[in-house]
Amino acid sequence: MNFKKVIKILNTRKSFLIASHINPDCDALGCQLALARVLRAKGKKVYLIADSVIPPAYNFLPDVDKIKTNISSFKGSFEAVLILDCPGILRIGKVSDLIKNHLIVTIDHHPGKCHPPVNLCLKDPKSASTAEILYRLFKEMKVKIDKKTALLLYAGIATDTGFYKYPNTTPEVHKISAELIELGVRPWQVASRLYESESLKRLRLLGLSLKTLKLHCRGKAAVMKVLNNMYEQTGAGPEHTDEFVNYPKSIKGVELGILLRHDKQKGIIKASFRSKSVINVNKLAGIFKGGGHYRASGCTIRGSMDTVERMIIKEVKKIIK
Ligand SMILES: [Mn+2]
Structure with missing residues (x-):
């Protein structure tokens, strides 16, 4: 994967809209929130948006309530769009109305091509989750991953691998997860929030x-x-x-x-x-x-x-x- 072009955009642009697919899962939301944290720490302006109801099961993700879901009332200007865990504009619902004529970058692990128009497509279908790609991107950017960002990445990796039981569970997935646990993630807490917090x-x-x-x-x-x-x-x-x-x-x-x-x-x-x-x-x-x-x-x-x-x-x- 060539991260250089993405890193250049992240470094040079000052404001971003971060979107993901409709009916977001834990990987989609975790990635949006993790990338937003990293960019904000670099002094960037970040808007988070989703054209969906956020499933209540994901309320434990730090700052998930900051994701705006009312597209029609959205006001904000941004220099670049980052679409995560999704091949492009055909899967982001009404968010596509907001991003016409913008620089668009997609970071995704789904197979197949990115949906045009997209200026830069960072794709790795071999990665079990987009969170795994972001982890590598952050390493490449020499970002110090804090505890909350670690939790967001861990949540994406754990859920997209069915908690390490799907065939996409590689040694690499375990190694990255081990590092995130060393950074303070408590696996049982994540599992408990996801699977032992059912509503009647x-x-x-x-x-x-x-x-x-x-x-x-x-x-x-x-x-x-x-x-x-x-x-x-x-x-x-x-x-x-x-x-x-x-x-x-x-x-x-x-x-x-x-x-x-x-x-x-x-x-x-x-x-x-x-x-x-x-x-x-x-x-x-x-x-x-x-x-x-x-x-x-x-x-x-x-x-x-x-x-x-x-x-x-x-x-x-x-x-x-
Ligand atoms: Mn995913």
């Missing part, structure tokens, strides 16, 4: 959703659904469905886990795909103009739940013969 309404939503589990393709694919009436019954929302997709994937013999959920936007179904090993779900999501990684991807499809399910299963049957 989220668990009730999960309970209803689990009842919809259905196997396809001789047990090799599993579909789980979250419907509007379940949100109504439990008081939970789409922002509480993070990680639900791991349940269909967790069934023995299932190679492909699928989560279909109603969204706040009417007539839209959000689909998430997870592959245990051999199925490339980045390709599957691509059929529906979505994307992601080899083993984790998603897309948004217009239509009723039944129609969308049929469309997806039709494609899945072509993949799992």
Whole structure:
């Protein structure tokens, strides 16, 4: 990876807008916040923005409440845009309206090309998380990583590797994590905030959703659904469905886990795909103009739940013969 051009932009420009993908995960948010801390320490002006509700599970990330989510009321001028954990403008929602005619840099670990227009694309699909790329960038910049920045990077690395259990977990991932722990991160605290801080309404939503589990393709694919009436019954929302997709994937013999959920936007179904090993779900999501990684991807499809399910299963049957 060539960090030089990115470092030059970070050093010479004075103000930045930092964005990430819609429906942000811990890597996306952790990276936005970590880079903002480092730039602010260098005396730069930084705006953080996201066109999404921030999942309440990530409230423990330092300064996550400083990320502005009201795009239409955003006022601020900046010299460069940094898009993190995302290949470019097609995945950042309405933030794309704010950045026309700006210098755009993307830093990402998803496979495939950056979405134009982008002036500089720093990509490393071999990195398990964007936080891992940022860690290397900070080293290259000779930044002294403080405890809060260490926590933000650790949160991204730990969650994007499924807490060190997905196939992207390399020795390098452990070495970087070890250093972040030496800098003061408490792994159990992060795990506890993420996995032992469930809200009752989220668990009730999960309970209803689990009842919809259905196997396809001789047990090799599993579909789980979250419907509007379940949100109504439990008081939970789409922002509480993070990680639900791991349940269909967790069934023995299932190679492909699928989560279909109603969204706040009417007539839209959000689909998430997870592959245990051999199925490339980045390709599957691509059929529906979505994307992601080899083993984790998603897309948004217009239509009723039944129609969308049929469309997806039709494609899945072509993949799992
Ligand atoms: Mn990521």
